[in-house]
Amino acid sequence: MxxxxxxxxxxxxxxxxxxxxxxxxxxxxxxxxxxxxxxxxxxxxxxxxxxxxxxxxxxxxxxxxxxxxxxxxxxxxxxxxxxxxxxxxxxxxxxxxxxxxxxxxxxxxxxxxPGALSTRQAMAVGTAGFTAMLAVMALEDHGLTPENGPVLVTGAAGGVGSVAVAILSAKGYEVAGVTGRPETADYLKSLGATQIVAREDINETVKRPLEAETWAGCIDAVGGPMLARVLGQIKYGGSVAAVGLAGGAGLPATVIPFLLRGVNLLGIDSVMRPYEDRVRAWAEIAQSLPMDKxxxxxxxxxxxxxxxxxxxxxxxxxxxxxxxxxxx
Structure with missing residues (x-):
């Protein structure tokens, strides 16, 4: 073989x-x-x-x-x-x-x-899509609903980001996608993103620990300065699901968003996830992810x-x- x-x-x-x-x-x-x-x-x-x-x-x-x-x-x-x-x-x-x-x-x-998925579709989802679904589940378990406002997805054109955009859009969320590749804007919009955020607009830390409350939640595949910046833009009680570190493992942030806005930082691990969570996530994928997208x-x-x-x-x-x- x-x-x-x-x-x-x-x-x-x-x-x-x-x-x-x-x-x-x-x-x-x-x-x-x-x-x-x-x-x-x-x-x-x-x-x-x-x-x-x-x-x-x-x-x-x-x-x-x-x-x-x-x-x-x-x-x-x-x-x-x-x-x-x-x-x-x-x-x-x-x-x-x-x-x-x-x-x-x-x-x-x-x-x-799940019977609704072929093996090819399962791998179109793969670890990246499985991780995206775990992140969506974590945000919703912490109270996120479409009525709360727009959800930000960083690294949106990557594997995790692409599936996250498609799932969130299908669930009725307003989705903003962050990308450093302007040529992917049409692709992200085809997946359901309603707003494209240029990476350079959100990639640098600022001195202010809090900015305007902009995002109801975020799925972050980047980490580093971008994650620190996003934490200061999350609405009161909102959450960020951290799934990656493409922008670095460091986190140059303050605790102010956690203390003054009750922001939650949720770590998403897909490697050692318990069996019950895996079954739930794959069932959600079969139900919530549009196969055409x-x-x-x-x-x-x-x-x-x-x-x-x-x-x-x-x-x-x-x-x-x-x-x-x-x-x-």
Whole structure:
């Protein structure tokens, strides 16, 4: 079977190439899945290329998410023929992942695929869309409704941002998308954004800890100075769901928004998320994400495309969602 294998010799840079591997090379696990589709995420770019401290041992098969059909199972919860999806659990990082025609994983890591979704649609959603849904759920669990006002999405043209814009719009929210790429404005509007905010307009910290109350909530994929700035623009009692750090891990902020406006900063982790949350999120995705809009985000790819795509996503040059057909 085919797999994208990353090899590293000594201090040399990792090299990724499509190779033929055998099933006995797969890691231990309860369930063997015939993989149909995977995706490309920022972590995948790291694992294909520099490693980023995520890959512990080479040779390695990246791919932090996949969807496919159970081929063999030692766990009663899954039987051959079941459609499943996997995101997180360090798969594709410390455990071989989805960039192969078969994967062997622990049953606890899998989620039954909702009947309304195909495996291809599941990977058009992927880890990025799953994370976006978790963020929307967290904001709504903290009281966000469309009547509260506009919701800001930073890094809006990226994978998480694109799906977040589409979900929020479909739920009736007024959505403002932040992007540093003006050419993506029409794309974001097609997903449902009603306002485009230029990155440079919101990317710098200001001396004032509070600005005008502008946003009822925010899904932030950027972090750094932009997140600090957004916190000072959130309406009283509003929340920010933090999902990424494309703009840096630091947070040059004050506690004033938390103390004077009751703002909530909600951390969103998709890797170790409990099973019940995963089932709820995938059910919400099947119900709330417009599949026609999802399809407009998709860039099809094969395993042969992955080395370049891994490099491109680290440079911020990938728009929307990449769906990798591992059997093409």
């Amino acid at each position: 085919k797999a994208l294998v990353v090899r590293k010799e000594g201090d040399e840079k990792p090299v990724a190439a499509v190779e033929e591997i055998t099933e006995d090379m797969l890691p231990e696990g309860d369930v063997t899945v015939a993989v149909e589709y995977s995706t490309v995420n920022y972590k995948d770019g790291l694992c294909i290329g520099p490693g980023g401290g995520l890959v512990r041992k080479y040779p390695h098969v990246p791919g932090i998410d996949f969807a496919g059909t159970v081929e063999a199972s030692e766990d009663a919860r899954y039987a051959p023929g079941d459609k499943v999806v996997l995101t997180g659990w360090r798969v594709g990082e410390v455990h071989w992942g989805g960039y192969a025609q078969k994967a062997r994983v622990k049953a606890d890591w899998l989620v039954p695929l 999802l399809e407009t985000m998709v860039q099809p790819a094969t395993m042969a495309d992955l080395p370049k795509l891994g490099s491109d996503i680290l440079k911020g040059q990938v728009k929307g969602r990449v769906v990798v057909d591992v059997n093409a």
